[in-house]
Amino acid sequence: MIIYTIEVEDINSFYTLESLKELYGIIWKLVPILTLVLGITIGVLVIVWLEREISAGIQQRIGPEYAGPLGILQALADGTKLVFKENILPSRGNTRLFSIGPAIAVISILLSFSVIPFSSRLILADLNISIFLYIAISSIAPVGLLMSGYGSNNKYSFLGGLRAAAQSISYEIPLTLCVLSISLHAIH
Template structure:
């Protein structure tokens, strides 16, 4: 039973984190639009996400008449499971990690590349042109922004001279954070992780005005809810990796604040920024999105990697 305690703690923390993020996004969106957000389900509407999930559980599961039911059913499961696996390599505190891997961050990048496969399967299995186009967009977007993301992580690894990034920077203080040592990589990582989460202005795979709901168009009930959960799980895990890679991990300079509390503060700030971007920035066109990834972020991340390599060679 004691072996299961860390897993149960992690599952409980992830569940609470997702519920809080959904509530925060709705409240911030309501404030930006000068309207009243959720207020009836629980105090201040905190349980609104739980109420929505319960409602989806009791809705009918529909299947497209001429679609591939196997791909249609497997797609949402792949999206959720692959995102949940990413939490196994996140160090929440000193020695509080399910799988202490020296190359855990690269495992996260490899796992995150599985998600678009599930989305593409969902789009193809739906036998719907809007769904299929949404799946193709998800695959193209993921490929375009995973490469700059990986190059940013490689730059951090070269700077630390080891792949266990948190251990390498745990001996430094506030000024040793990779945020100050890799500012260009930090900006590229933020943009690329936002695109990986498919949040505005990068929500082209599920653009409502263009594709109805993208790869989710034919889904209902619990399968639609799984996509909803996977989206917020991905948002939470990307926020955690920003903290681990660029904000010192559990090495916090503020006394009497634990790593878990710092993670929550960071997540609230990131959700606030993402929500503001959602309601203030226009959605990019598909050609603009691909040009940003291939013509701007990729060359800049390559230049940052070469600059980091040169500085490390000169310091030898």
């Protein structure tokens, strides 16, 4: 009777060990992605800090100095303030379009990262047409900009949305031509 219970406990311990291996595998798949995101975030914070310091030096004024040592955390303070600001929706505009527009822009950019290989083992979507899918998905972002401008029911906001969409498209055309030329060269 005791041997039977030991065997059942051993089998149950193997099941838990197997589930821990799966959890361990998932964690190690997320570590490179989170490292990349953390590196990009720190890089952006440093670039924003440098831009503010250099601009302050050119304009002969004091730069950021209150948030953290030497004003390093000023970008985080600005982001926190932006998150907690009151969400103002236009009273005469289409609130659905106004709210869904930024979501479409952000989601399309985040989805485009699904085809980028982070390492030789960490590929979220391994497709033969990954670069073309990247271009197609990231090209949806100007639609979100247009939706927000149109949904505000304000001619100046609409013109701003048109301008932002035109600027995005004007950057995407040379990018697409460069990628297509490299892709065609890689085929031969």
